Amino acid sequence: MHVNLLKKMGFSVNDDNRKFDSFEDALDYATRWRDSRPSLKYESDGVIFKVNDLAVQAKLGAVGSDPRWAVAWKFAATEVVTVLEGIELTIGRSGAIIPNARLKPVELGGVTISRASLHNFGMVEKLGICEGDHVVVPRAGDVIPQVVQVLKALRPDHVQLWVPPERCPSCDGELTVSKDKTMTSCCNNKCPGRHSRKVLTIFLSTETLF
Template sequence: SGGAGEIEKLALQVPATQWDALQLLQSLGFRVNPNRQICQSAADVQAYYNEWATKRAQLSYLTDGVVVKLNDFVLQQQLGFTQKFPRWAVALKYPAEEVPTVLENVSFQVGRTGAVTPVAELRPVQLAGTTVARATLHNADRLAELDIHRGDTVIVRKAGEIIPEVVRVLAELRPEDATNVTMPTRCPECDSPLVKPEGEAVTRCINSSCPAIVQGAISHWTRRDALDIEGLGEKWVKQLVEQGLVESVADLYSLTVESLLPLDRMGQQLAQKLVDAIAASKARPWASVLYGLGIRHVGTVNAKTLAQHFLTVEDLSTASPDEIATVHTIGPEIAQSVAQWFQVPANQTLIARLAQAKLQLAATPEEQAQAAAAGPLAGKTLVLTGTLPTLTRPEATKLIEAAGGKVTSSVSKATDYLVAGEKAGSKLTKAEGLGVIILSEAELLTLIT
């Protein structure tokens, strides 16, 4: 209500530094941390860090470190961000709080990937503001390293101030009747033999029908950032698996109200809600379905990236590891994992069943048009000639089309790029005569990524 003059006055107060921004926010009535400090050197940062190592216990909230930020906004903008974090800020963590307690037992949990994780069952103890009664023991290698026994006194801390873990064993306090803990050789859920692949730390159950694996896969599928099936929580998933109603996520789409009614505490109205929620999940986008499949190393970010590049499940399932690895932020390990997943016959059957159930296994026409229009080769015409070092002609064509380009068979004045490999023939000569830009395979990959 103050008019243009007041707006102009506010515009002149736009802060140039982090410190000025905090000062402005405070003057406007916002709560900001009163313990902030400008540091002129690394020594000042170290002194501040050391000071709060003990003083943080006096705060009314828990803190596990201090954050150091570049003050100048221009420098912040120049440094930018990684995929997840700013390059202009760093967290300096304090050593995690450690407390002793007694290991009463060890249980073994089987996750949705078949990974078997030993879990310490502890005498409850207060740690970093919460009561801790369970802690991870990670894997077989860690068990052997700790030489842990039931009845041992152990030191526990929270990894990253979140996940409780056993740090070490106080062997000198070990009771005489303590029994050694080792990894089981058979799955605690389905009794199948466990395997520990060479070069990996994780022990796995490889029985795809293992109830724990099936239950984990379905629970993952129902998550909000996957298929978002409201109301289908773990207790219902467990019953569905135990009753033999569901053996894969595809089975969810065959459930009826009548098939759900025999479940414990299930009524007509609730059964109808679950069936409706499952049906509604068919509208979830291709990226959510890809994430829901639970492919190793494919989280929500990678699923979205892959779905934007490979616009249909057919494109992705037929892509080679090298082709997948050309996608920005997708490394060789992720690419290999994705390619291997689609080579498994059971997974191919799953995709076929999901397609039959009418789930979204491709980008919508609007999304495909947007992807093409926004691609680095949008509106460009390319011609391929010769033998490329790593890509086949169909693979190169897919990459170009996914980047918004069009591939034609002959060179003309309308050709923007000629991608030339070994033994390029008359097309190369004609392109050079027309002044068409010549690309190698490496230059093409650089252009589209």
């Protein structure tokens, strides 16, 4: 196995890799690995099955950069329930206004989460979010936290549905909304919210030149 060769060369290798003679045995091991995930000393979002034969790998080839002789089995995202303390808006370079959830800090997948994506105003409307709601937050691909569900049975009394702004929160300019409600944008090309993001992006993209 090339993994053993890498280990002999001094590379750090996961000792839990295994070689199996049947896919059924490999799947059984992967299932047990998934079930032991909470007790691992590191984060894991899945396992990779590979054909352990270089000649067969060469015959199978690849599609673009994706080999046909290897496949990743991703585990279901870990998720937690926490309280939505508020919704904050950010303005992108194009003027798109993005709602983000401010959460009661909670640990998820080994990190403390205090913010999560709400994607767009259409998603906020679909979820029917109120400040103070208990929400379900998984990490998409175990990387990006996002709000996917509101537990309305736990909703406090005397709360109101969050209402999106009618004008730009940065410049008070007019907003445009796409037909499918997935994009709300500021129409003002001179909006300070847009330009502060542009300046930051330009700085980040050119700082390596110096």
